[in-house]
Amino acid sequence: MRxxxxxxxxxxxxxxxxxxxxxxxxxxxxxxxLGVLGCVRYNDADELDAVLTWLDEQTGGRPYGVDVVMPxxxxxxxxxxxxxxxxxPGHRDFVERTLLRLGVPPLGVDESRRxxxxxxxxxxxxxxxxxxxxxxxxxxxxxxxxxxxxxxxxAHDHGLVVAALAxxxxxxxxxxxxxxxxVVAQGYEAGGHTGEIGSMVLxxxxxxxxxxxxxVLAAGGIGSGRQIAAALALGARxxxxxxxxxxxxxxxxxxxxxxxxxxxxxxxTVRSRIYSGKPARLLRNRWTDAWAExxxxxxxxxxxxxxxxxDAHARLMESGDPTVVPxxxxxxxxxxxxxxxxxxxxxxxxxEGDETLTRMGKLS
Amino acid sequence: MRxxxxxxxxxxxxxxxxxxxxxxxxxxxxxxxLGVLGCVRYNDADELDAVLTWLDEQTGGRPYGVDVVMPxxxxxxxxxxxxxxxxxPGHRDFVERTLLRLGVPPLGVDESRRxxxxxxxxxxxxxxxxxxxxxxxxxxxxxxxxxxxxxxxxAHDHGLVVAALAxxxxxxxxxxxxxxxxVVAQGYEAGGHTGEIGSMVLxxxxxxxxxxxxxVLAAGGIGSGRQIAAALALGARxxxxxxxxxxxxxxxxxxxxxxxxxxxxxxxTVRSRIYSGKPARLLRNRWTDAWAExxxxxxxxxxxxxxxxxDAHARLMESGDPTVVPxxxxxxxxxxxxxxxxxxxxxxxxxEGDETLTRMGKLS
Numbered sequence: 001m002r003x004x005x006x007x008x009x010x011x012x013x014x015x016x017x018x019x020x021x022x023x024x025x026x027x028x029x030x031x032x033x034l035g036v037l038g039c040v041r042y043n044d045a046d047e048l049d050a051v052l053t054w055l056d057e058q059t060g061g062r063p064y065g066v067d068v069v070m071p072x073x074x075x076x077x078x079x080x081x082x083x084x085x086x087x088x089p090g091h092r093d094f095v096e097r098t099l100l101r102l103g104v105p106p107l108g109v110d111e112s113r114r115x116x117x118x119x120x121x122x123x124x125x126x127x128x129x130x131x132x133x134x135x136x137x138x139x140x141x142x143x144x145x146x147x148x149x150x151x152x153x154x155a156h157d158h159g160l161v162v163a164a165l166a167x168x169x170x171x172x173x174x175x176x177x178x179x180x181x182x183v184v185a186q187g188y189e190a191g192g193h194t195g196e197i198g199s200m201v202l203x204x205x206x207x208x209x210x211x212x213x214x215x216v217l218a219a220g221g222i223g224s225g226r227q228i229a230a231a232l233a234l235g236a237r238x239x240x241x242x243x244x245x246x247x248x249x250x251x252x253x254x255x256x257x258x259x260x261x262x263x264x265x266x267x268x269t270v271r272s273r274i275y276s277g278k279p280a281r282l283l284r285n286r287w288t289d290a291w292a293e294x295x296x297x298x299x300x301x302x303x304x305x306x307x308x309x310x311d312a313h314a315r316l317m318e319s320g321d322p323t324v325v326p327x328x329x330x331x332x333x334x335x336x337x338x339x340x341x342x343x344x345x346x347x348x349x350x351x352e353g354d355e356t357l358t359r360m361g362k363l364s
Numbered sequence: 365m366r367x368x369x370x371x372x373x374x375x376x377x378x379x380x381x382x383x384x385x386x387x388x389x390x391x392x393x394x395x396x397x398l399g400v401l402g403c404v405r406y407n408d409a410d411e412l413d414a415v416l417t418w419l420d421e422q423t424g425g426r427p428y429g430v431d432v433v434m435p436x437x438x439x440x441x442x443x444x445x446x447x448x449x450x451x452x453p454g455h456r457d458f459v460e461r462t463l464l465r466l467g468v469p470p471l472g473v474d475e476s477r478r479x480x481x482x483x484x485x486x487x488x489x490x491x492x493x494x495x496x497x498x499x500x501x502x503x504x505x506x507x508x509x510x511x512x513x514x515x516x517x518x519a520h521d522h523g524l525v526v527a528a529l530a531x532x533x534x535x536x537x538x539x540x541x542x543x544x545x546x547v548v549a550q551g552y553e554a555g556g557h558t559g560e561i562g563s564m565v566l567x568x569x570x571x572x573x574x575x576x577x578x579x580v581l582a583a584g585g586i587g588s589g590r591q592i593a594a595a596l597a598l599g600a601r602x603x604x605x606x607x608x609x610x611x612x613x614x615x616x617x618x619x620x621x622x623x624x625x626x627x628x629x630x631x632x633t634v635r636s637r638i639y640s641g642k643p644a645r646l647l648r649n650r651w652t653d654a655w656a657e658x659x660x661x662x663x664x665x666x667x668x669x670x671x672x673x674x675d676a677h678a679r680l681m682e683s684g685d686p687t688v689v690p691x692x693x694x695x696x697x698x699x700x701x702x703x704x705x706x707x708x709x710x711x712x713x714x715x716e717g718d719e720t721l722t723r724m725g726k727l728s
Contacts, residue, residue, distance in 0.1 A: 188552060189562035364725055
């Protein structure tokens with residue numbers, strides 16, 4: 001199951017795995033895939049620097065990547081205190097009332113309150129790029145549109161491959177026109193920020209839109225070797241997988257989250273703006289249901305919505321209640337039925353993928 | 365590109381094509397696929413009988429199928445006059461106001477008003493089954509849940525293959541438990557009535573749920589040979605395609621509809637209850653946008669919603685305005701860029717499918 005992308009990235013299998021966990025990323029790269037670290041949660045650039053230093057050691061020279069979040073339109077900027085003032089009191093009241101109604105306890109006095117995810121801010125994302133360029137990173141991906149031109153230039157000067165996510169063919173064409181090397185075609189099924197076009201339609205559409213020179217990674221609904229083979233049939237040169245790693249041992253998820261992930265079926269997700277202000281697929285539960293009720297307010301734009309709910313996210317996660325955990329995840333969550341090491345998951349993907357390709361060859 | 369389903373259905377290619385047009389159905393079956401006639405629009409059983417007699421002649425002994433719409437829960441029944449009384453006046457006002465605002469003229473005095481689609485009614489769907497059993501039909505499909513037990517028994521007594529659409533794995537399992545022979549796994553991308561799980565996730569989930577003995581047809585987002593190969597990679601034994609035939613010469617679409625279909629991209633559809641009362645994917649246009657505005661009423665349950673809008677549908681279609689045509693279609697509409705004969709479309713599907721399978725075999 002090799003494609004030309006394997007040579008370009010220096011990996012054994014055309015499987016790129018996104019995770020906010022450096023442990024997952026290290027295990028993926030060691031096992032022959034490409035681990036890509038989600039940087040959005042690092043409000044402090046020094047913290048990211050320390051984690052990348054750890055990754056440099058753990059991957060032993062095998063390639064890995066980073067994923068930053070730079071919105072194509074520069075959003076509201078400012079210090080957290082200034083941004084906080086833009087949040088309407090009615091929204092804060094709704095969050096408090098809802099947490100009370102759901103039986104979610106406040107954080108303990110000794111628990112530090114979360115700062116909110118500032119990685120959505122352009123300035124913070126830029127600091128992530130600067131840190132990453134001082135490490136032997138192989139690929140830099142942007143989750144929201146094309147990176148700014150000077151970031152693409154800098155990355156190319158450092159020999160990095162630049163990837164960008166796209167949920168529509170016109171976005172993919174625009175990425176390529178701006179110098180992006182690899183397009184991640186992410187379908188409706190995907191966890192986190194996602195569009196409305198299903199992977200079956202989107203992947204070949206983007207493959208055709210960008211032409212044969214630009215490799216496309218298929219994302220959204222990929223969690224088995226059959227799905228990898230299907231993505232290759234659709235013209236992708238590899239896959240970009242995120243949700244599946246949440247169910248691995250290395251992800252070290254809290255027990256409530258693990259229980260929720262193992263229980264959920266493919267119908268137990270919802271696409272909503274309540275996590276970040278932009279549509280993102282989340283685990284459906286009592287928290288997302290509360291926001292879907294008629295009396296709930298409309299979510300705020302990015303980055304305000306995440307600042308509004310960041311303390312609530314900490315409380316929901318700390319509560320230990322699997323029916324309220326706030327978690328971006330794709331429809332593939334229905335396949336997560338046991339906790340396994342990353343290397344075992346990857347080996348199964350490759351084995352089933354190869355088996356499927358052989359079966360396909362016999363049908364022709 | 366043969367699977368065991370070809371032998372079971374007596375066809376050359378594992379391509380089942382649904383269409384409300386008998387001309388498309390005949391052309392599909394003659395070209396080596398299985399044409400399946402959508403019966404929901406026949407309010408009069410004799411009319412369906414005449415069309416099936418025509419199909420018997422046109423297909424020259426090659427197999428074809430019929431698709432009826434029997435909701436699993438028997439809905440409101442009654443004569444049209446009784447049902448009409450259940451429609452709130454506010455809904456009628458909204459429809460009239462909206463047509464006026466969109467500049468849609470009334471029907472001419474000599475144009476017969478549409479009776480509305482009564483095929484959603486259990487009694488009418490039953491009359492379709494009775495008619496079909498008097499013709500050499502090879503397959504009977506039900507678009508909404510499992511057919512009633514006695515219909516399955518009757519169909520089996522006549523040697524028919526019974527198929528049922530499913531948008532969730534539990535529905536598929538229930539179909540099989542009730543005696544359904546073939547499950548059509550229909551993903552979110554599909555036109556018409558459709559669920560929320562994307563094809564990439566749904567197809568293998570249903571394949572695994574029903575086990576190897578029950579063939580699964582993949583539906584939703586299938587419009588090219590690469591997509592057929594992807595469906596086979598996911599474990600389907602064939603595909604069920606509907607939208608693609610709307611763009612064929614045999615469909616004989618009115619000019620406004622043809623223009624709208626050729627112009628639309630994959631993002632130009634919307635999943636809404638405004639067509640029938642159940643969620644269905646439609647071409648997005650000024651008519652569907654009007655129903656999405658905050659002041660629009662909630663759609664009525666099946667079968668009332670279609671009775672409410674049936675005259676409006678006739679007016680919208682007769683208006684000749686491509687920006688208002690009411691039409692169920694899948695996200696694959698983005699691929700429809702020219703009007704071609706059914707046989708040419710089928711030949712391309714087979715050629716690209718075979719090419720893809722050969723390419724897949726070389727990757728293993």
